[in-house]
Amino acid sequence: MYDLKTQLIEQLNLQDKKPEDIGDDEALFKEGLGLDSIDALELIVLLQQNYKIKLANAEDGPKVFRSVRTMAEYITEHQGKTV
Amino acid sequence: MSQTDPGVYIAGLGVISAIGKNVAESLISFENQHAGMSAITMLDTIHRDQLPVAEVKLNNQQLAEIGEVSPLIPRTALLSMAAAKEALTDAGLSQLGSLRCGFISANTTGGMDLSENFFAEFRKDPASGHLRDIIHHECGAVTDLVADALGINHYVSTISTACSSSANAIFFGARLIRHNILDVVVAGGTDALTKFTINGFNTLMILDKEYCKPFDENRKGLNLGEGAGYVVLVSEDLMKGLEKMPYAFLAGYANANDAYHQTASSPEGTGSWLAMTGALKRSGLQTTDIDYINLHGTGTQNNDVAEGTAIQRLFAPAFPPMSSTKSFTGHTLGASGSIEAVFSCLAIRHGIIFPNLRFSTPMKELSFIPETKYLVNQDVKNVMSNSFGFGGNCSSLIFSKPQF
Amino acid sequence: MFIRALASISPQQSFGAVHLPADPVVYHSNRLSCIEPDYKEWIDPKMIRRMSRIIKMGVATASLCLKQAGLEAPDAIVTGSAYGCLEDTGVFLNRMIEFNEEMLNPTSFIQSTHNTVGAQVALLVKCYGYNNTFAHRGFSFESALLDGILLLKDKEAKNVLVGAADEITNISFGILNRFGIYRQEEISNLDLITNPANGTIAGEGSTFFLLANEPSADDFAVLNAIHTFYKPARVEDVAKEISSFLKAQSLTIHEIDLVIGGMNGDLVNDGLYHQLNTTILSGTRVLPYKHLCGEYPTSSAFALWYAATELKTGKITDRHQPSAPGSANKKHVLIYNNYKNIHHSLFLVSSC
Numbered sequence: 001m002y003d004l005k006t007q008l009i010e011q012l013n014l015q016d017k018k019p020e021d022i023g024d025d026e027a028l029f030k031e032g033l034g035l036d037s038i039d040a041l042e043l044i045v046l047l048q049q050n051y052k053i054k055l056a057n058a059e060d061g062p063k064v065f066r067s068v069r070t071m072a073e074y075i076t077e078h079q080g081k082t083v
Numbered sequence: 084m085s086q087t088d089p090g091v092y093i094a095g096l097g098v099i100s101a102i103g104k105n106v107a108e109s110l111i112s113f114e115n116q117h118a119g120m121s122a123i124t125m126l127d128t129i130h131r132d133q134l135p136v137a138e139v140k141l142n143n144q145q146l147a148e149i150g151e152v153s154p155l156i157p158r159t160a161l162l163s164m165a166a167a168k169e170a171l172t173d174a175g176l177s178q179l180g181s182l183r184c185g186f187i188s189a190n191t192t193g194g195m196d197l198s199e200n201f202f203a204e205f206r207k208d209p210a211s212g213h214l215r216d217i218i219h220h221e222c223g224a225v226t227d228l229v230a231d232a233l234g235i236n237h238y239v240s241t242i243s244t245a246c247s248s249s250a251n252a253i254f255f256g257a258r259l260i261r262h263n264i265l266d267v268v269v270a271g272g273t274d275a276l277t278k279f280t281i282n283g284f285n286t287l288m289i290l291d292k293e294y295c296k297p298f299d300e301n302r303k304g305l306n307l308g309e310g311a312g313y314v315v316l317v318s319e320d321l322m323k324g325l326e327k328m329p330y331a332f333l334a335g336y337a338n339a340n341d342a343y344h345q346t347a348s349s350p351e352g353t354g355s356w357l358a359m360t361g362a363l364k365r366s367g368l369q370t371t372d373i374d375y376i377n378l379h380g381t382g383t384q385n386n387d388v389a390e391g392t393a394i395q396r397l398f399a400p401a402f403p404p405m406s407s408t409k410s411f412t413g414h415t416l417g418a419s420g421s422i423e424a425v426f427s428c429l430a431i432r433h434g435i436i437f438p439n440l441r442f443s444t445p446m447k448e449l450s451f452i453p454e455t456k457y458l459v460n461q462d463v464k465n466v467m468s469n470s471f472g473f474g475g476n477c478s479s480l481i482f483s484k485p486q487f
Numbered sequence: 488m489f490i491r492a493l494a495s496i497s498p499q500q501s502f503g504a505v506h507l508p509a510d511p512v513v514y515h516s517n518r519l520s521c522i523e524p525d526y527k528e529w530i531d532p533k534m535i536r537r538m539s540r541i542i543k544m545g546v547a548t549a550s551l552c553l554k555q556a557g558l559e560a561p562d563a564i565v566t567g568s569a570y571g572c573l574e575d576t577g578v579f580l581n582r583m584i585e586f587n588e589e590m591l592n593p594t595s596f597i598q599s600t601h602n603t604v605g606a607q608v609a610l611l612v613k614c615y616g617y618n619n620t621f622a623h624r625g626f627s628f629e630s631a632l633l634d635g636i637l638l639l640k641d642k643e644a645k646n647v648l649v650g651a652a653d654e655i656t657n658i659s660f661g662i663l664n665r666f667g668i669y670r671q672e673e674i675s676n677l678d679l680i681t682n683p684a685n686g687t688i689a690g691e692g693s694t695f696f697l698l699a700n701e702p703s704a705d706d707f708a709v710l711n712a713i714h715t716f717y718k719p720a721r722v723e724d725v726a727k728e729i730s731s732f733l734k735a736q737s738l739t740i741h742e743i744d745l746v747i748g749g750m751n752g753d754l755v756n757d758g759l760y761h762q763l764n765t766t767i768l769s770g771t772r773v774l775p776y777k778h779l780c781g782e783y784p785t786s787s788a789f790a791l792w793y794a795a796t797e798l799k800t801g802k803i804t805d806r807h808q809p810s811a812p813g814s815a816n817k818k819h820v821l822i823y824n825n826y827k828n829i830h831h832s833l834f835l836v837s838s839c
Contacts, residue, residue, distance in 0.1 A: 012536065013536040013537065014536060015532065015535075015536055016532050034533065036344065037344070037346070037347055038345065038346065038537070038593055038594060038597065041286060041287060041288060041593040042592060042593065042594060044288070045286070045590050045591070045592055045593075048589070048590050049590045058288040128588060129587060129588045129589070130588065191600060191601070193622075199580060199583075202577075202580050202581075202584070203584050205658075205661075205662065206580075206581060206584065209661050209665075210665075214665060214666065217662055218666075221569055221570065221622070221624055222571070222601065222622040222623070223569060223622055223623035223624035223626070223627065224624065226623060227623075227624065227829075236717045236718065238715070239623070239626070239717060240621055240623040240626055240630040241621060241622050241623040241630075242619065242620065242621055242622070243571070243600070243601035243602060243620055243621070243622040244601075244602045244605075244618070244619060244620050245600055245602055251619055255619070255634060258637050258641075259637075262637055262640070278583065278588070279579065279580065279583065282579075282583050282588050282591055282596075283579065283591075283593075283596035283597075283599075284596075285591075286591045286592065286593040286596055287593050287596070287597070338617045338618065338619065339615055339616065339617070339618075340564075340606070340609040340614060340615050340616065340617075340618040341615070342609045342610050342613050342614060342615050343610070344610070345537075345597055345598075345603075345606065345607070345610070346597055353615065354615070357615055472602075473597065473600060473602075473606070474600065474602045474603060474605065474606025474607075474609075474618075475606055475609060475610065475618070476602060476606065476618055476619075
């Protein structure tokens, strides 16, 4: 998950954050890190680029990207597939 | 500003889109409820068989022949020339003489259809790529090309505010007439399909893989389109000297910003509400005076609920017939405001209400539904046309039947 | 209209300055780049992370301008940019080609639209008012200014934030260079105008003004009039435009204390000014400004900043021609710029 946090920071250009600053279960959207809909789209690109996972439905985003942990679990489950 | 201020009249119309290369063809498409969407045919893209678009069914050579210009200029300029020429001819103003004439045109893509090809070569080798493919890249370069071809030089400018661009162009043109800076303004906008925009919108995941369903509960997004639309705005004095009756006068207009998010509209549709309210206030009309709303209605989850919510707030309990003509033409981006302004004027002239295609399930948030039938012999006196874009740029125009 | 506040990011020490230092920054290059502030002082980190350079430049100058005017938000925002957001456009295009239209980043697409600066400012300060963007080459700033002026004249707004921003990127410089418009030899910007040759130097900048229709104690200057004209056929036509412009303001050239001219060191471009110097501008001192900011489509915004700051700090008579008789109290500056001899503009700015 540390690697995932590093990738997240890079993809979203969170210049003032370090991986240690992001909790495994911290909410990524609305509260917590406070990301928005554009960030969600960037994370979809991250999944495809780094993990070859194609998230075809934007509506699945909130569930998958709820926290770093849910993202990591999703990646482990779906790596290399189109969903 | 009130109704006693100098009036600005619409003396000519010109339009080209996926449903027709001019006004007459567009009206036939509306009557036959024939939408302009199809698979991509003109661009070489991986999305070719994935995403429907609404292309103008003419290649650049054919467009150049209509406009009597070079086919080597950007497609945006070719579309612009075709529609602007039609508008000026329609107004009986092909010879401008000593009139102070302006050209206020809007676009978002500029010469990107050519630049993206230039760039593919340039990035491999900075010395390659034809300079003629990049020289008209800027939005303003496209406008100047068409202004030169039309012989207009008193005041020429380009507005670029995403999807509200050409609506803003129309009322900026009107204000130039009101301030006695110009007598005539050809105002509107143009945009051509490019790989840049198709891919850009695709990354936002707001494109429907089927034909779009504006204001439907199960809508999945928009279909990109292309085209151009222009109105010829004239002062009241000039209007009196023209042979033909004007189509309408510009009764109201407003521009407001949603200030909520770069691409998403606020759930309450704040910007939309402010623009519609502002246009009504300027026109001196009540919501009950509006006979038809041409919705921005892109078919995205976000726009339709925001716009719908704003309309609900403003018009309830009495809703006029309304529809999104983007269900025919797709979303023509920078050209949408002016293409829909042309349709609004046609609604007034011909007493038509355009249908909203492919609607079947009402949106759960709203207590109204769009009009699904093509209605004729309607008394259409006042039409509101909405254009809401990225960057929170929201504009609303009101066209009214001349009272004489 | 009253210029209540202003701010500029340019290749000179202009940001936060009340006027340019006496000694300009010297460059030995055909490409001048802006001297930029620490943007973290001006823009929320949550928003900054998405912004490319031109957007940061635009937002920071707009923010400083509003701060100077003592306003949280203006009534309206009108911006101009000929090139728009080139860096973002280039990033998206590059990736689109390299990755064959897959795995593309939405951020660079969203930020590539011309209205991004105006939209981001509105978002930052929660301005729900009129918001417009002009993208018309050498008239981008002038159109934005006219739009703002008309809003003020109609009393649709009490104040308007008007500005323009254009950048030069490695890609755009590389492309423009192929058109042969830049000097190829090394030259100091200070020698640019005095040694005309083929080509000019590239520049960039972001400049914003807070215009109001009522005067205040701290106004920088009065913007009396602007006028644009397109592709004049001959020098005589330019002279006529200048003389009609001044006549409409009940002025003659002899009452103009200073002319700021758009000479850019290119032989053909500057030839026009030399000819005007023998006719309508004869007897007036014409001061260049493009050696300070370089040549770019919205450089006239920097010229206006320059004129207004000089008027405010009362520097006109000190550095330039003494004023003509009868104009001891009020100083008038005429700005005449042309961009590629296509887009010509005139501004009349006066002291308060």
